[in-house]
C-alpha cells in the first residue's frame with residue numbers, strides 16, 4: 001500500500017489531460033457540424049442562440065449603452081474556468097488523497113462549485129411566485145396625446161417591453177392552470193424612464209385598502225400547519241376570510257367564473273385595476289383605467305380540463321406562450337383607456353373611482369385604443385429575466401400619476417420593499433432586465449451587489465467639485481412632476497368612505513352580465529370550492545353572502561352543497577348588466593389554435609391536405625399516431641402517440657382513421673370483446689369523449705367516423721363527412737366561437 005505512488009499516478013494522468021486540452025488547435029468557429037451523439041472532445045465556439053431568443057439590452061449599470069456584444073450564450077465559451085477565470089482540467093472528480101481516499105479541503109473547485117450551487121435559489125415572490133415572461137414591443141397610436149403627454153403613447157413610437165404573467169397563490173413550482181387570478185405585469189423601457197403597469201386579468205381586487213393584503217394572502221396561501229393545499233382557493237382559510245370580508249365578493253365572483261382558468265395567457269384581458277391620473281401637455285388632468293384587450297379574444301378552459309392539465313402538463317401556459325412566440329404567432333394585446341373627468345368627487349356615474357373593487361362598465365365609458373403590444377421574443381434565461389425582473393408601481397413617466405386609491409398607495413411601498421429580501425439589496429435596478437434604456441444618474445451609492453464603478457467625488461447636491469452634475473431637470477427637459485392635487489380639508493382617520501361599503505351591487509352586475517353557460521360554470525365553481533371546505537359554518541356564511549348577490553346563484557350552490565338556502569336573502573338590487581363582461585357570443589381569429597389529428601397509418605387519405613390547410617390558416621396541426629416516427633411511407637412524422645397525447649392539448653380534434661388498439665394499449669374497462677369501440681384504440685376513444693365533454697369541435701371523415709361512433713359522441717359540434725377539407729372547414733368555423741357552447745346543459749336562466 002503506497003499512497004505516494006497512487007497520488008503520483010493520478011497527477012501524471014491529470015497532467016496528460018491538461019496537455020491534451022491545451023495543445024490541440026482551437027477551431028473557435030461556430031458549430032456547423034451535424035448533431036452527434038458522442039460527447040464533444042474538443043473545445044469549440046458557442047452554439048448560436050435560438051432565433052426567437054436574445055439577451056436583454058446590454059446597457060451599463062447606469063443605463064448607458066456599452067457597445068458590448070449581447071451575452072446570449074454566456075459561459076458556453078471554449079474552456080471551463082473557475083469564477084476567477086482559471087482554466088480547469090477536470091470537473092467530475094474531487095481532489096482526494098488517493099482514488100479511495102478522503103476528499104481534500106484544498107479542492108478550491110469542489111468548494112466553489114458546491115458553494116455556488118448551494119446559493120442558486122433566491123426567495124420566490126411572496127405572491128405571484130409562479131410566472132412566465134417574454135419580450136416585445138409596444139407601438140403607440142398617438143390617440144392618447146390629448147389626455148396624456150407620455151412620449152411612449154405618441155403616434156408610431158416604438159418602446160421595448162418585458163411582460164411577466166403569473167398566478168398569485170401557488171409557489172414557483174406549482175401548476176399553471178389552477179383556479180386563480182393571473183398577474184399581467186408590463187415594463188415599458190421608455191425614453192423617459194421605465195413605466196411599469198402591474199396589473200391582473202381581473203379588473204377588481206379582493207380588498208379596498210392595502211393594509212388588508214397580508215390578511216387576504218395569508219388566507220389564500222396553503223394552511224400554515226400542513227402547507228396544504230397548494231395554489232388554490234378551495235380550502236377553509238380562504239373561504240373563512242372572504243365570507244367574513246364581503247368587499248372580496250366582487251373579485252371572488254370573477255375568480256369563480258371562467259376568468260379564473262384562462263385557456264392561455266394569449267387569451268387573457270389585462271387591467272391596471274386602479275384609477276390613474278393622466279396629465280397632458282397643457283397640464284390638464286383626467287382619470288383613467290388601463291385595459292389590455294387580447295387580439296385572439298378572451299377564452300378559458302373548462303374546469304375538468306384545467307384540472308387534468310395540471311397533472312398532464314403543469315407548464316401548459318408557459319409552453320403555450322413560448323411555442324407561439326417561437327413559431328412566429330406573436331401574441332398581441334391592444335392597450336385601451338377608459339377616461340373619466342377629474343372631478344373633486346372622483347366618481348363616474350355614481351361609481352367611486354378610488355374603490356378598487358368597482359369597475360366602470362364599458363357601456364358607460366368605452367375602452368379607447370391607444371397602442372398595440374406584441375410579444376415577439378422569448379427569454380434567453382428564465383432566472384436572469386423572468387425571475388429577476390422587479391416591477392414597481394412607482395416607476396411612472398411624465399403624463400401618468402397615481403391617485404389616492406388606498407390600495408394603490410400601499411402598493412407604492414410594497415414593490416420596492418419586497419425586492420430588498422428577494423433581490424438581496426437596493427441595487428436591483430442594475431440587474432440587466434430592470435435597467436432603463438436611458439442614462440441613469442441617481443446618485444445612489446454602494447450597497448450589496450453594486451455593479452457600477454461610479455467616478456467622481458461628489459455624489460451629493462449641491463456640489464461644485466463634480467461641476468454641479470447631475471442637474472435637476474427644467475420643465476422643458478420633461479421631468480416627472482407630481483400633479484399638484486388639491487386635498488380636501490380632512491382629519492386623520494382609519495376609515496373608508498361610505499361608498500366603499502357597497503359590496504354587492506357590482507358582483508350582481510357581473511352575475512347578470514353572464515350567459516347561462518357562464519353562470520352554470522360560476523355555480524359549479526362555488527359548489528366545488530365550498531365543497532372542499534370542512535367547516536359547515538363557513539359554507540353557510542358564504543351562502544349568506546351569495547344570497548346578497550343573487551337568489552338563483554345562492555339556491556343553485558346550496559343545492560349542490562346539500563344545504564338549505566339561507567333565510568336572510570336580501571331583496572335583489574336593480575342593476576343594468578354589462579354584456580361586455582361575457583366571454584361568449586362573438587367570433588375571434590383562430591391563430592395559434594392547436595388541432596389534433598388522429599391518424600391510422602393504414603388510411604392516410606386527406607391527412608396531408610388537412611395538415612397543410614391548418615398550417616396555412618395560422619393554426620398548429622399535431623399528428624397523433626399509434627407509435628412514434630414516420631407514419632407509413634407518407635413522409636409525415638407522428639408528433640404525438642396514443643401514449644403521449646391527451647385531449648386537453650387540443651382546441652379541436654380530427655379523426656382521419658379508426659386505428660385498432662396499438663401495441664401498448666391497455667383495454668378500456670368497458671370495452672368487452674365484440675362491443676362497439678373494442679376495435680378502436682381505447683385511448684383514441686377516450687380522447688374523443690374528453691373533447692366532447694369539454695365542448696370542443698370534433699371532425700371525422702372516411703374511416704375516422706367509426707372512431708367517433710365507437711366513442712358514442714353525436715350532436716352539436718360533431719362534424720362527420722367524406723371530404724376531409726370540408727370537415728376541416730366546418731371544424732375551424734366552430735373554433736372561431738372557441739367552444740361548442742350548445743353542448744353544455746343550460747339549466748340556469
Ligand code: HDE
Nearest residue numbers: 125128164183184185199200210213273410411414415418
Ligand atoms: Fe401585488 N405584489 N400587491 N398586486 N402584484 C407583488 O411584488 C402587493 C396588487 C401584482 O410579475 C409583490 O415584486 C400589495 C394588486 C402582480 O413580478 C409584492 C398589494 C394587483 C405582481 C406585492 C398588492 C397586483 C405582484 C411580490 C396591496 C393588480 C407580480 C413580488 C396593496 C392590480 C409582478 C413583487 C411580477 C407582485 C404586493 C395588490 C398585481 C409583495 C402589498 C391590486 C401582477 O410587492
